[in-house]
Amino acid sequence: MLTPEYLHALQNLPLAARRAAEGLLHGAHLSRRKGAGMEFSQYRPYQPGDDLRRLDWRLAARSDRYYLRESEVDTSLVVHLVLDATASMNHQDDNGLSKLHYGRLLCAALAYVATQQGDAVSLTILHPGGLRHLPPRADARQLSRLYHALETTEAAGQFPDSATLAPLTARRQPALTICVSDLYEASGEIERLLTRLRAASGEVLLLHLMARNELDFTFKGAITFEDLETGQQLQLDAGQQRRAWQQHLQQWLRDTAQRARSHGFDYHQLSTAEPLTGALREFLRRRARG
Template identity: 75%
Template sequence: MLTPELLFALRNLPLAAKRAAEGFLAGAHASRRHGVGMEFSQYRPYLPGDDLRRLDWRLAARSDRYYIRESEVDTSLTVNLLLDASASMNHRDDNGLRKLDYARLLLAALAYLAQKQGDAVGLSILSPAGLQHLGALSDTRQLPRIYHALETTEATGAFPSTTTLAPLTARRQRALTVCVSDLYEEDGEITRLLGRLRATSGDVLLLHLVAGNELNFSYKGPVTFRDLETGQTVQLDADQQRGTYQQQLQAWLRDTAQQARRQGLDYHLLNTAEPLDGALREFLKRRQQMG
């Protein structure tokens, strides 16, 4: 299993993206039996390096089995990737990785999958400094552009204003939008943006990043916490507050998921201490439903 730490240790985002995507496909195939009734004359198992345009995405979404079709090619789609680059994404997990590091790896792997499938893929980086936008393209030069933008991005400040983000929803275009965010917001600004994207693009996959040490509250004894966006601090005894914290966290996660699904978003919680496989699988499922 390729952990986020191992991928990050490569210090090479294009290589990490390729290994994450192809390792996931190959590993998922190898871990499952072939099942009965399949017409093997029309399929062969996926092998790293195969053209992903020939992958049977519908079969993958139904069963997590990865096979190459010998004839058909799926219809290409437009995939728009969104990265929340506000300062809260600098939160560091016990494995040493920031949420931003995990998000870079994840979005690079998703871009690799989409581009190899023949999709037009674009990237928007959302930060208070302004909207960094790469329009969706399907040419071979797009992946290096996306990798460079991800590698050079730093998380700063608060989530950008509605005015800054207006170009994202300026026109209707059917697409699969994939947003990676920790969903820390001051006044519903992320929620409103995703609602508008749902109305203009039609399909939004929301990948909610939560660090492992946030989920299990691994801190001990007296601790000072600082809000990465406002600078405010709070001091507490972690051992005394653990139960209350975990109850409040679970309530927030439950409410967040319910609100997202009421908006028609495809919501998934991701633990940054775990491999990228869950997110890649959800991307394939959503893509198949649009194909």
């Protein structure tokens, strides 16, 4: 299993994405939709504006009616990647890997897998300076665009306001939205955005990213915690507070998962210490349910 530290150390996002996906795509099923591919599926009546090259002229000569040959192709859906790039994603695990580093690797690998499956991929990076959005495309250069956007992203500030987020949900387009976030929010703003995205696109896979030192509370002695988004500080003794911290965290994780599922999201918790394989398999399972 390739560790996230190893993939990050490659300092080559395209290579890391390919390596992370190795072995997962073998035998993966491609969903199918009607289109202009090679395998014949059915006829349908001609409509103004249709491509005349797809007309069946022999059938037209026999029936005096115009029909198009519909076929099946292997492009099946739009995958919309949403990466949280607010300041809390700068939190580093004991391995030196930040949540943003892991999120970049994960989004790159998801984009690679989706592209290999024939899907159109889009990317939205959320930060207070405004949305960075690449619309969905399935052309050969889209991966390069996505990799560049991810490589040049830095985490900063708080979650964008509702006016900044409005363009994301203004247009309804069927898609599988995959959000990578630590879900640290002030007043439910991430939950509201994902609820609107689900209404606009249909499906949401929420990948909740946590650092292992948060989950296991590996801190020792007197320590000062700082909220990376507000600057608020909290001083405590790690040994005295470990049990209470872990109890509070586990309750928050249970509540978060329950709320996400009550909104109809597919929820999956990740650790920055885990290989990317689990999240990629979750995507492929969700895609296969289609």
